[in-house]
Amino acid sequence: MIEISNVTHRFGNKRGAAAPANVLENVSFTIADGEFVSFLGPSGCGKTTMLRIIDGIILPSMGNVTIDGTHVRGPAPSRSMVFQEFNLLPWRSAEKNAEFGLELEIQKTKRADRERIAEENLSKLGLKSFGGYFPHQLSGGMKQRVGIARALSTAPKYLLMDEPFGALDPMIRELMQIELLKLLSADNRTIVFVTHSIDEAIFLSDRIFVFGARPGRILDIVPVDLPKPRWVDDEKIKASAPFVAYRQRIWRLMKDELQRGMQHAD
Amino acid sequence: MSQQVQVLEPPTTILSEIWARHQTAITRLAAVVIALGLWEWVVRAGKVNPLFLSSPSLVFEKLYEVFADGSIWPHIASSAEIAGLGFAISIVLGVPVGIAMGRSRFIRDSTEPFVMASYASPTVAFLPLIILWLGLGVWSKVVLVVLGAIFVIIINTEVGVSSIDKKLIETGRAFCANEREILFKIIAPAALPFILAGFRLAIGRVLIMVVVAEFYASTSGLGYLIFQAGANYDTALLFAGVFILAGAGVILNSAMRWVEGWIAPWQAKNSD
Ligand SMILES: Nc1ncnc2c1ncn2[C@@H]1O[C@H](COP(=O)(O)OP(=O)(O)OP(=O)(O)O)[C@@H](O)[C@H]1O
Numbered sequence: 001m002i003e004i005s006n007v008t009h010r011f012g013n014k015r016g017a018a019a020p021a022n023v024l025e026n027v028s029f030t031i032a033d034g035e036f037v038s039f040l041g042p043s044g045c046g047k048t049t050m051l052r053i054i055d056g057i058i059l060p061s062m063g064n065v066t067i068d069g070t071h072v073r074g075p076a077p078s079r080s081m082v083f084q085e086f087n088l089l090p091w092r093s094a095e096k097n098a099e100f101g102l103e104l105e106i107q108k109t110k111r112a113d114r115e116r117i118a119e120e121n122l123s124k125l126g127l128k129s130f131g132g133y134f135p136h137q138l139s140g141g142m143k144q145r146v147g148i149a150r151a152l153s154t155a156p157k158y159l160l161m162d163e164p165f166g167a168l169d170p171m172i173r174e175l176m177q178i179e180l181l182k183l184l185s186a187d188n189r190t191i192v193f194v195t196h197s198i199d200e201a202i203f204l205s206d207r208i209f210v211f212g213a214r215p216g217r218i219l220d221i222v223p224v225d226l227p228k229p230r231w232v233d234d235e236k237i238k239a240s241a242p243f244v245a246y247r248q249r250i251w252r253l254m255k256d257e258l259q260r261g262m263q264h265a266d
Numbered sequence: 267m268s269q270q271v272q273v274l275e276p277p278t279t280i281l282s283e284i285w286a287r288h289q290t291a292i293t294r295l296a297a298v299v300i301a302l303g304l305w306e307w308v309v310r311a312g313k314v315n316p317l318f319l320s321s322p323s324l325v326f327e328k329l330y331e332v333f334a335d336g337s338i339w340p341h342i343a344s345s346a347e348i349a350g351l352g353f354a355i356s357i358v359l360g361v362p363v364g365i366a367m368g369r370s371r372f373i374r375d376s377t378e379p380f381v382m383a384s385y386a387s388p389t390v391a392f393l394p395l396i397i398l399w400l401g402l403g404v405w406s407k408v409v410l411v412v413l414g415a416i417f418v419i420i421i422n423t424e425v426g427v428s429s430i431d432k433k434l435i436e437t438g439r440a441f442c443a444n445e446r447e448i449l450f451k452i453i454a455p456a457a458l459p460f461i462l463a464g465f466r467l468a469i470g471r472v473l474i475m476v477v478v479a480e481f482y483a484s485t486s487g488l489g490y491l492i493f494q495a496g497a498n499y500d501t502a503l504l505f506a507g508v509f510i511l512a513g514a515g516v517i518l519n520s521a522m523r524w525v526e527g528w529i530a531p532w533q534a535k536n537s538d
C-alpha cells in the first residue's frame with residue numbers, strides 16, 4: 001500500500017531565479033495493492049514530481065511517504081518507473097536496455113534468465129524483432145515500449161508509468177491500452193499511471209486523481225466503476241452512458257481549473 | 267510516384283557512381299597528388315635549390331633506401347617504444363583523474379588550475395629539468411610525452427563525465443544501481459566517445475613530443491634521425507623522417523576514428 005500524507009514539494013532555489021513556488025502542496029492519498037490509479041492534470045501540475053517522490057528518486061520537502069509500512073528514503077526494487085522521456089541508455093540495444101534492471105547486483109539474475117525475461121517482455125510489447133535495434137533506430141513509441149519492458153523486467157510490485165503512451169498515435173494508443181491491461185492482468189500489480197488523456201484514464205483506471213496546477217494538488221478523486229476486464233467489448237464500454245458521464249464530470253473539473261490557470265498565466 | 271522521381275534523376279554511369287561513393291577520398295587523393303606534383307616541379311624547374319626543399323622523388327627514393335637496407339627500423343622501434351609507453355601512461359593516469367574531476371566538484375575545483383595551466387603551457391620547456399632528474403634514458407623522454415599528452419586526455423574525460431545526461435544517472439538510481447554500477451554501466455559508456463576523442467587528440471601530441479625529446483636527449487629514434495639529417499644537410503632524409511611520422515599520425519588517427527565508430531555506434535545518430 002502507498003500512503004502519501006501532507007506531501008509538499010519545492011525544488012531548490014536556482015541562483016537568479018525567483019523564490020521557488022510549491023510544485024506540490026499538501027497532497028495526501030492512499031493507493032491500495034492491486035489498484036490501477038491514474039494521475040490526470042494539466043502540464044506542469046506536478047504529476048511527474050509526485051511519481052518521482054513515490055519512487056524515492058526525490059524526497060519531498062515536507063510530508064510522509066510510506067510504502068508497505070516503510071518510510072521511503074530512496075528507490076527500491078519493489079518499484080519500477082517508466083520515464084516520460086524514455087531515458088533509455090543510448091549505447092545499449094533494445095534487448096540490453098530491457099535487461100538493465102536485472103543486471104544489477106541487487107537483482108542477482110543469471111544471464112540466461114535475464115535474456116529470456118527481456119526477450120519475453122519485448123515480444124509481449126510487440127517488439128520481438130527489434131531486440132537488436134539501438135534507441136536512435138527506434139521511433140518514439142517503440143522507445144516508450146522498451147522503457148515499459150525494462151520496468152516490467154524486475155517484476156515490481158508497483159509500476160509507476162509516466163505518460164507511457166504519450167508518443168503513440170491515437171489508434172495504436174488504444175490498442176496498447178488493451179495490451180497493457182492484458183499484460184497486467186496476469187499478476188496483481190499496483191499501477192500509478194500518468195496521462196493527459198481523460199478517455200485513457202477512464203478506460204484503464206480504478207480511480208482517477210485529478211490534479212490542479214499552481215500549486216499542484218488533488219482537485220478530486222474519481223472512482224471508476226466500469227465492468228472488468230475492460231478489453232472485452234471495449235468499444236461498448238467507451239460508448240456507454242457511465243463512461244460518457246465520467247468524461248463529462250472530469251472535463252468540467254479540468255475546464256474550470258484550466259480557465260482559472262489561463263487568467264493567472266499573464 | 268517513386269518511378270516519376272527516378273526519371274528526374276540524371277542517368278547513372280559507372281563513373282558517376284564511383285564519384286558519388288568516394289567523393290571525399292578522390293578529392294583528397296587529387297589534392298595530395300597535385301601538391302606533390304607542384305613540389306616536384308618547382309625543384310626540377312630549378313626554381314628552388316634541392317638542398318632547401320629536396321623533392322618528392324628524392325624523398326621516396328630515400329624512403330625506399332632506408333627501408334630496403336633496414337637502417338630505419340631501430341629508429342622507428344625506439345620512437346615507438348617511447349610513444350607507446352608515454353601514451354599508455356597518459357591513459358592509465360589521465361582517465362581516472364578526468365573521471366574524478368568530472369564526478370567531484372571539490373576535486374575539479376582544486377585540480378583545474380593546474381590542469382589548465384599545464385595544458386596551455388609549453389611543457390617542452392621542462393625538458394632540461396627532466397633530463398637533469400632522470401638522465402638521458404628512455405624515461406626522461408617518456409615523461410615529456412606524458413606531460414604533452416595527459417592533459418588533453420584528462421580534460422576530454424572530465425568534459426565527457428560532467429556533461430552526462432543527469433536523467434541517465436537518475437535512471438540507474440531508480441533501478442537501485444550501486445555507485446560502482448553507476449560508474450561502469452552509465453557514466454563510463456556515456457563518457458566513452460569523449461574519452462576516445464581525447465585519445466585521438468593525444469596521439470598527435472605524443473608524436474610531437476617524441477620528436478622533440480629525441481632532438482635533444484637521444485642517440486636514436488626518428489627525432490634524432492631528423493635532427494642529424496638537418497645537421498648534415500641531408501634534406502631528403504629529413505623529409506623521409508617527417509613522412510614516416512606523418513604516415514604514422516594519419517594511420518593512428520584513422521584507426522582511432524574507426525575504433526570510435528565501432529565502440530560508440532550510437533553517436534552516429536548525430537551525423538545522420
Ligand atoms: N528538477 C526540477 N527543478 C526545478 N523545477 C522543476 C524540476 N522538475 C520539475 N520542476 C517544476 O515543477 C513543476 C511540475 O513539474 P512536473 O514535471 O512534475 O509536471 P508534470 O505534471 O509532470 O507536467 P507534464 O504533464 O508536462 O509532464 C513544473 O513547474 C516544473 O517547472
Ligand SMILES: [Mg+2]
Pocket residue numbers: 047048049084162
Ligand atoms: Mg510529467
